[in-house]
Amino acid sequence: MEQEVIFVNSTALEPTLEFARKLDQEDPLRHFRDEFYLPPNSIYMDGNSLGLLSKRAEKTLFTILQDWKLLGIDGWTKGTYPWFDLSEKIGAMLAPLVGASPEEVIATGSTTVNLHQLVSTFYQPEGKRTKILADELTFPSDIYALQSQLRIHGYDPSTHLIRVKSRDGRFLEEEDIIAAMSEDVALVVLPTVLYRSGQILDIQLLTDEAHKRGILIGFDACHSIGAIPHSFSEWGVDFAFWCNYKYMNGGPGCVAGLYVHRKHFGLAPGLAGWFGSKKDKQFDMEHTFTPSLTAGAYQIGTPHLLSLAPLIGSLEIFQEAGIERIRQKSLQLTNYFMYLIEQELSHFGFIIGNPKDDVRRGGHISLEHEEAARICKSLKENGVIPDFRAPNIIRLAPIALYTSYEEVWNVVQIMKKIMQEKQYKKFSNEREVVA
Numbered sequence: 001m002e003q004e005v006i007f008v009n010s011t012a013l014e015p016t017l018e019f020a021r022k023l024d025q026e027d028p029l030r031h032f033r034d035e036f037y038l039p040p041n042s043i044y045m046d047g048n049s050l051g052l053l054s055k056r057a058e059k060t061l062f063t064i065l066q067d068w069k070l071l072g073i074d075g076w077t078k079g080t081y082p083w084f085d086l087s088e089k090i091g092a093m094l095a096p097l098v099g100a101s102p103e104e105v106i107a108t109g110s111t112t113v114n115l116h117q118l119v120s121t122f123y124q125p126e127g128k129r130t131k132i133l134a135d136e137l138t139f140p141s142d143i144y145a146l147q148s149q150l151r152i153h154g155y156d157p158s159t160h161l162i163r164v165k166s167r168d169g170r171f172l173e174e175e176d177i178i179a180a181m182s183e184d185v186a187l188v189v190l191p192t193v194l195y196r197s198g199q200i201l202d203i204q205l206l207t208d209e210a211h212k213r214g215i216l217i218g219f220d221a222c223h224s225i226g227a228i229p230h231s232f233s234e235w236g237v238d239f240a241f242w243c244n245y246k247y248m249n250g251g252p253g254c255v256a257g258l259y260v261h262r263k264h265f266g267l268a269p270g271l272a273g274w275f276g277s278k279k280d281k282q283f284d285m286e287h288t289f290t291p292s293l294t295a296g297a298y299q300i301g302t303p304h305l306l307s308l309a310p311l312i313g314s315l316e317i318f319q320e321a322g323i324e325r326i327r328q329k330s331l332q333l334t335n336y337f338m339y340l341i342e343q344e345l346s347h348f349g350f351i352i353g354n355p356k357d358d359v360r361r362g363g364h365i366s367l368e369h370e371e372a373a374r375i376c377k378s379l380k381e382n383g384v385i386p387d388f389r390a391p392n393i394i395r396l397a398p399i400a401l402y403t404s405y406e407e408v409w410n411v412v413q414i415m416k417k418i419m420q421e422k423q424y425k426k427f428s429n430e431r432e433v434v435a
Contacts, residue, residue: 015343020409029329036402042383043407048364048397049387051249056313064309087303093315094257099231103294105259112141114241114258117298119149120270122216129186136163139195170197170353178209187216193223193362196389198354200362204235227363229323232259250311260295273300326400330363333398337365340412348419364397373431374424382414388431
């Protein structure tokens with residue numbers, strides 16, 4: 001059995017191409033790279049925004065298409081993957097990645113639709129408890145959803161949506177979040193991983209502190225699922241939601257997921273729909289809703305089968321690779337990336353804006369530079385696909401399942417050449433329409 005390389009500190013690393021290739025040879029996950037369609041003549045560093053297509057995901061999509069073609073409506077019960085309970089079966093495959101039981105997870109909706117569903121279910125303002133607590137660094141769509149939910153209840157978001165401030169514009173301090181858990185807060189919604197800086201919040205601590213104060217708490221796991229392990233059930237997290245097109249490689253617009261702790265089973269969904277019914281009652285066509293007694297109750301409409309199908313093949317890969325091994329390699333890749341940045345790029349004005357501590361860092365590197373938008377354009381011209389986040393962040397995500405150490409080494413060399421030759425200066429320092 002091959003021995004995994006564990007980086008204790010930078011003294012174990014070397015800034016040479018030969019060393020990068022040695023790491024690739026010793027990588028126990030290297031064969032999974034062959035499972036993916038890699039963009040030709042380029043290095044893909046944007047898997048934290050949209051993961052690449054795997055051959056297995058393509059196959060399971062075509063399988064669903066073939067069943068539709070040959071079986072028509074009988075695909076609901078007689079297909080290779082019968083459609084009627086496919087959301088539940090995929091939920092069971094997702095469950096180990098969030099540390100939950102199969103009944104606590106369902107594949108459904110989209111990130112924001114699921115957030116609306118969960119807030120409409122768990123936000124029950126009463127007495128003094130009328131406010132929602134979030135943070136100022138969270139993804140904007142979550143804020144829009146929370147603001148609209150407050151308006152539906154007749155509250156002004158400017159007074160009833162509390163956003164914990166960051167001390168430095170990069171990170172959040174758990175003690176600041178806990179201090180904001182006042183007696184007028186009814187619900188807390190936070191990210192597991194901050195989308196800009198990649199900081200992992202202490203989910204267990206925040207959950208414990210919210211519950212001590214009688215507050216329900218949920219998490220947006222979009223930037224952590226498929227990259228880091230979770231233990232939502234063990235930690236007592238009330239609910240969570242996420243997309244499946246980033247690290248999960250489910251494809252653009254892929255069906256999302258949600259988790260509800262089993263202690264809440266039986267709580268009526270805020271937004272009811274017929275696919276939330278108990279499966280044996282759904283086709284009774286009664287006007288009395290009989291919700292499922294699992295997370296399946298929080299489905300609303302008919303599942304989008306063609307956006308669900310790729311997840312089957314993708315999740316098979318995750319089952320084989322194992323989230324613990326994926327996390328180990330992810331940390332090694334980002335450690336190596338930071339080491340090379342410090343060795344080769346430190347005098348070009350770059351600032352590493354992600355946590356350097358392994359337990360606080362998600363799956364991507366966050367590089368800050370005043371010319372970030374221009375540098376991203378120059379990277380693309382040089383065959384590197386990065387991700388820009390305003391105002392000054394270059395996000396680079398080496399993905400454990402398909403990024404090689406040699407690619408990480410090459411990206412740093414390309415960036416060094418761009419900065420030495422000032423190639424970025426021919427571009428405007430403004431983002432594209434899609435950053």
